[in-house]
Amino acid sequence: MTNESSRSHGSRSAKCAFHVATLIGASALAIVSASASAQDASSGASESVAANNEAANDIVVTGSRIARRDFAADSPIVTVGAGALEARGDVTLEAKLNQLPQFVPGATAYANNIAGSGQATLNLRGLGPSRNLVLLDGQRLQPSSASLAIDINTLPAILIDNVEIISGGASAVYGSDAISGVVNFKLKRNFNGLQLDAQHSLTGKGDGATRDYSLLAGTKLFGGRGHLMVAGEYYQRDTVKTGSRDFYSRAFSQGGSNSASNTLPTGTYTPTASNLPNGAVVNSVFATYGAVGSAIPAATILGFNNDGSLFTDNNGIRNFRSGSAATGYSARGNVLYYDPNVEVDLLAPMTRYSGFARLDYEVSDNIDAYVQGSYTNYTTVNNGSGTLAQGNTALSVPVTNPFIPADLATILASRTQPNANFTVVKRFTDAGRRIVEHENDVYQITAGLRGRLPGMDLSWELFGSHGETIVHDRITGGAVTMTAARTLLNARDGGRSICEGGLNVFGNQPISADCINYLTAETDSRTRLTQDNIEGNVQGALFDLPAGEVRFAAGGNYRRQGYKFTADPLLIPNPPEVIGFNSAASSQGSTSVVEGYAELLVPLLADLPLIRKLELDAAYRYSHYNITGGVSAYKADINWEVARGLRLRGGYQRAVRAPNVGELFQGGLVNYSNLGSAPSGGDPCDVRSAYRTGANAAQVRSLCIAQGVPQNVIDTYSANYTQVPGTTTGSKALSPETADTYTIGAVIDSPFQGSALLRGMTLSVDYYNISIKDAIGTITGPTMVANCFNANGSNPNYAQSSVYCQNIVRNADGTIFNLNQPYLNLGGYKTSGIDAQFDWRIPLEAVGFGGNPGDLLLNVVVNKLETFKIQNLPGAAYIDLAGTIGSGNTYVPWRVNTTLTYQADDWSLGVRWRHLSALRDYTSITTPSAVLLGVGAYNTVDLFGRVAVTDGFELRGGIDNLTDREPPVVGGRLGNTDAGTYDPLGRRFYIAARAKF
Structure with missing residues (x-):
């Protein structure tokens, strides 16, 4: 099999490498660590017209701008083949890649709440989506939010040939944002013909269906001097209701849902400290309910039964009538809770349309021109339970309101200021669920020239790109307005003359459709992001040293990013007009940067005892930002091939990240x-x-x-x-943040090259250590x-x-x-760990099977998280979160993906096992006196297969989470889990077909 220490020579080896990567991918999200297949598509500027010619078979791998032959990566690089991406029931790229140990889930399909964006992001090493750079063929993509994170929903999945992932700083090569690494999606090139793909999936409960249809077409033009490739995709995902999963539905009835809320649909009266009722009067009212002899403090929060009687919302449940048998209520100790999960979705529905086109034209033998464009429109719908009137949006009710129950009126009259308004906290379930529709339009156009200088080993590229993102966040349901509620509450008749029935907030009382129309409003907030980029690069050979050829890359670019957020007037804070939704103020701003870089590859020694090859790869980049000034990034990597089959590598990188437009202008x-x-x-x-x-x-x-x-x-x-x-x-x-990354590792090919059974083994082990200073962020609420x-x-x-x-x-x-929570240069992050991968290709004929029996492919990928330390403020102590869950992220000590596949000529069958080790709860750090339960080890098993029905028609299918494993309970609170790390849907089936013409 191809591995990272292999050498690629020419198009023949490129095809072999791609074939092997596909087979391994079909076995597992299989990873060819740090391997570089010779491909037509090279990263960034190093691609050239001559790359398609026999005379130029240079390779570019993510993490370097230098194209070269006989290349092996100095930094740990993971390559995921197209087959790997297809060997899962999930269609979205973020769900596939989040299975890799290097990723901690960012925004996912399960991040479904009214504050969610509907976007899907990648989060390398758990350091945040803004700290890893996502590229397409080595070029920056159009960002989809003010954080400049890339929404990978916008990528054309049918066009992805493979994905290269470099973990660890890469700012010297690519610029800002590459603190934790780079994810580089590489596209298919020179495709001719027509390919049609279709995939359907369904959960074992019969819900959560997905449908994905895509087309890829390519043809030569202008007598072979040009090539056109177009692609289109339609994707649709159904919702899954939270209540449809036993994990959630049984939780509340057993008293455990973490989402339990004390903001009740029945409504509650919160006494004001400066105007408390008389405690004796409160107790006398409750004595009529049979609560004789019980002392109820004057400050007790009181709830409203539908019949006009009251109940205590704390200090012991008393006289709760109307909801005692109703769905969604539960008494926990001294407090009554409501379960909003009965109203919300677990999985956000989505509809996506995307298109892509690329035209290449050979201007001359040494110059090529190209233009490409992509467009994606997708809509997701997030929801929450009924609007919450609480805190600074709690209802202020006058004592003249005609709906006030008699018992409550008695208590209100006992206050020091009996005629003062009083506060009611309420969840408006009858006004409908809170619904926010996120519509995203993203496009990017890139045009450029690339070529080689005749008679020289020197290639160049000049390109420019423009992209724009328009995001509409529309509230389409459940938005109760303060003005309307205040008008109805203050009306002498309770609002009956304004809308049918008026507004009765005392109890879980129905609200007429007429009053819902009067109470609620729809809003539309708009975000516009633009990115313009002009970049030029050159790379090639300088001169020869005794140990080999000195090569270089150099270039510069100008980039401008603009941001404008226009909040709907109803959502502008202080105070917001709409109750229960996140308010926001309009804002705008722009940043620009001018950069220059140089990279040098120097062969130091070669063909000596214990030094088959020793080379240094060094790079430096200077960036000047219009707001934060100048910063430098640099790196030095060593690649030491001790002997054939044994290679050591390591290096140091200084990476930088300038504050983005959101952090600056929000x-x-x-x-x-x-x-x-x-x-x-x-x-x-x-x-x-x-x-x-x-x-x-x-x-x-x-x-x-x-x-x-x-x-x-x-x-x-x-x-x-x-x-x-x-x-x-x-x-x-804000100032830019900086990071220091150290890596050291080894790559070992099997020493048993004479054995057909054992020679197909490879092992790679890499240690990483990332330290970030002046980290930009906010202090979380908890x-x-x-x-x-x-x-x-x-x-x-x-x-x-x-x-x-x-x-x-x-x-x-x-x-x-x-x-x-202003954005600040806080303290920092320190994380370290070990990545390891073992691959073994076993030809069955080597163990006695005759004929053409095929191969067994074993792939094991492991990440051991050693430390993940956070410093909240400069000078403060670092807190090590490794091995914990519950702080907002999950820091798993051991992540293991193991896949075994049988591969024949026309079909394959495989099984994949995913293991996540046990974790302790975050409270073991924050509140040692009240530690919550941790999480045990979590294991899932998948089955997948493929069959080539004819030369042009293939079927694939499988079962994810074969054993229907439930997610674990987090924090000992039933119904609470991490849906990004653990599977909340259960068993899923999928089938896919591909036809090529």
Whole structure:
């Protein structure tokens, strides 16, 4: 088999390498680590017209701009063949690639909530989608969000020949954003004929169907001097309801769903600390329900039964009537919860159309021209449960409202200020689900010239590209407006004269269609991103040294990126008009950069004892940004071939990432952070919290008072919510972040070349260490709250002056109003680990089978995560998250993919085993006094096969998650999991067909 230490010579070896990569891919998402197949398509500028000629068989692999023969990568590179991408039931590229140990899931199809973008991103090493660069044939793609992350939904899947992944900094070669590495999608080239692909899939529950139809056509033009290739794709994905999976549906009934919310459809009255009711009156009302002798504090939150009676929402459930047998309610200890999962989708539906065209034309023997364009339109629909009127959008109700139940009116009249408005918190389930439709239009046009200088080993390329992304985020359902709600609540007749029936918020009362139309609105916010890029490159040979040829690459580019976000007027904050949706302020800005780079390959020694070849690859890039100034990136890699079959490699890279347009210019964008529930989560000031009952309870109490929790309610204060708003803002004071990456590894071919059975073995092992300084980001809500209250020793004096505490803003009643989350140059990241891969091709004839028995292909890919440390602020201690789950990402210590495939001439059959090791919960770091349960080891098995029915017709199919393995429970909370890392859908079947003409 082809492996990374093999040498490619000419088109014959290129075809062999591609064939083997396809076979291995069909066996597993199989990876040819750091191997470089000779291909027509080379990365970036090094491609040339002569690349198709016998005289020029140079190779370019991701991570270098230098084309050369007899090439093996100095940096650890993973190559995924087209067959690998086809050997899974998932159609989307992000789902296929997220199976690789190098990736931690970014945005996925399961990131379905009203704040989701519907986009699919890649996240190398768990360092974030903005820190890995995604390329198409070595050129930058059009970004799809203000973070400049690439949405790989926009890539034409039928055109992908293979994917090369370099993990570790590559900024010296490619520029900003390549902190954690590069994912380079390489397209098919010079395709002639017609190819039709179709794939259908369905879950074992009969839902979640996907349909994918694509076409690829190519033909020669202008007497063979030109070539045209076009492709088109239609993809459609059905939704999956959360309630359709036992993992979620049984969770709430057993008292465990993490999404459980205390914002109830019945509505609740939250007493104001400065205007509490008389406790004796409260108790006298509840005495009529049979609660004799029970002391109910005056600050107790009260809920509304449909019959006008009341129940206590904390301090023990009393008199909850209307919902006691209703779907979605559950009593947990002292609090009543509602399960919003009964209303939402697990899998976001999507419809996508995409097209691609490329024209190549041979201007002369040494100059080629090309132009290519791509366009993608896709729509996803995200949803949430009914609108939540809570916090700064809670309802203010006058005491003149005619729907106020008599018992509540008695309690309100006992307040110090009996005529004052009072606050009602409510979930508007009868107004319908909150629905946001995300429509994305993305196009990019690239045109260029490339060629070779006659009589010289020197190639060049000059190209320019323009791209544009338009994203419409439309609220199409469930958007209750403050003005309409306020008008109905303040009307003397409760709004009956305005819309049929008016608005009764006391209990889970129905709302007429007429009033829903009056209450709700639709919005449309628009994001526009543009990218213009002009780039020129040259590469070739300089001179010869005793050990070989010195080669170089050099070039420069200009890039401008523009951003404009136009918020719908109803969503502009302070306060927002629409209840229950993320508000945002309009913003805009642009950045530009001028860059220049040079790369040099120097053969140091050759043909010596223990040094068959020793070479140095060094590069330097200088970039000047219009806002943040100049930065440098550089690298030095060593490739040491000790002997045939044994190669050592290693290097150092300084990578940089300049702040993107979102981080620089983002206006106030409100998102909601899930703090969880007491005792291990939630507001630390809650009397049920582990913070209030631990050894430092007195200091926590004092800090809560200093922060704004009223002293008269501090000892009965309950924060009955799981989410709090946080406002993210950009800053032009940001500096670029820098990273240092070290790698060292070895590649070993089987020493048993004389044995047909054993000679097909290869092993690669690589250690990586990435350290990022001045990391740009925001402090997450859970981290900010926990660190304010001295999690991990972050505020030992429990001082309100702590930077964490200063960004927590509370309401007059003590509840959290907002978390200020500006973009900052925070501390940093440090991660290290080991990648290993073992491949073994076993010819069955070598073990006694006669005829043409075929081969067994074994592929094992392993990642061992050693450390993943985060420093929240400069000078603060690093926190090692390796081996934990629950902080927003999952840091699995051991990821293992193993595949065994039987490969015959016309058919193949394989089995794939995926293993993720056990994890401890994140609370083992943040709240050691209240540690939640961790996650056990997780294993899934897939089956797949292929048969060539005729020379031009092929069928493929398989079963993913053969054993219907459920996802594990995260944090000991039933119904809570990581749907990006673990499979929430269960068993899935797929079948695909391909016809070539």
